[in-house]
Amino acid sequence: MNLTEEFQIAGDTVRGSLHISTDKPNQDAFVWRFLPDYILGIVCDGCGSGKYSEAGSKVGVRLIAKAIKENLNVFMSQPMQLFKSEPPYPFWERVRQDVLAQIRVLVRAMGGSLSQTVTDYFLFTTVGFLMTPFGVSIFSIGDGVFIINGDVKTIGPFSDNKHPYIAYDLTGSSVTDNDPNLKFFQVNEILKIDDVQSILIGCDGLEDFIDSENKVIPGGKEKDIVGPVSQFWEQNKFFTNRDMVRRRLAVVNRPYQKIVWDEKQVIRKKGLLRDDTTLIVVRRKPKEKEET
DSSP states (O other): OOOOHHHOOOOEEEHHHHHHHTOOOOOOEEEEEEEESSSHHHHHHHHTOTTTHHHHHHHHHHHHHHHHHHHHHTTTTTTHHHOOOOSSSHHHHHHHHHHHHHHHHHHHHHHHHHHHHHHHHHOOEEEEEEEEEEEEEEEEEOOOOEETEEEEEEEOOOGGGOOOOOOOHHHOHHHHOOOGGGGGEEEEEEEEEGSEEEEHHHHHHOOHHHHHTSSSTOOOOOOHHHBOTHHHHHHHHHHSSSHHHHHHHHTTOOOOOETTTTTTEEEOOOSSSOOOOEEEEEOOOOOOOOOO
């Protein structure tokens, strides 16, 4: 099976309105690999309190993608190990250890306190999907959203709203001390490739988009509503023009300002997406309509 002949992929990210108002950068990152033998999508969300976690999430998402690619070369001959439905997950543990090894090298090269450098740069959550002809996995460390064939599922929240991060394995944390299982990759779903019509993954900021389904876009008319998240896998425009995902997120999150001269006041509204919002969506190619 050539997966690129069967599926389409799109995705993008926008900075959250709270980050815009406080002049913080977009701390999300995403990457996908769209190849005949596997399709991979990963979104990472940097820790909000990390000074430079936008850097760590951008590095981390690529380290994870690289580790998955390299380990796939070994495990593709062992698909039963690759798509086990219950732990332990040897494939994902190999990926995790490879990523941690690379982060450790980077942190040591940067100098200073290991724990402080990790805290400043390398705390990020991860949600992703891996599709091969042998099966499909949804995987994560930390919170996020995934939608399979229209079925929305959220990961988290966690106790005291404290998220697990892959780099906690280097520094230790009360989060993973209290529940050591949280430091490992979680396999949230295992599916057969034939059962997949669409998959969407997103950071936790996507929940604002989902919750805003019936809200009017800032500055829009009454009919200009956000609409359901299903638009991203149902509408062709998001796959024929890859910039359309970013445009849609940006429109929903644009600030609005109106001067009411008679009342001598300015009406200001923030965008509807408070947190950075990132998504990747993959869908089965629609069948071409037969000419009559």
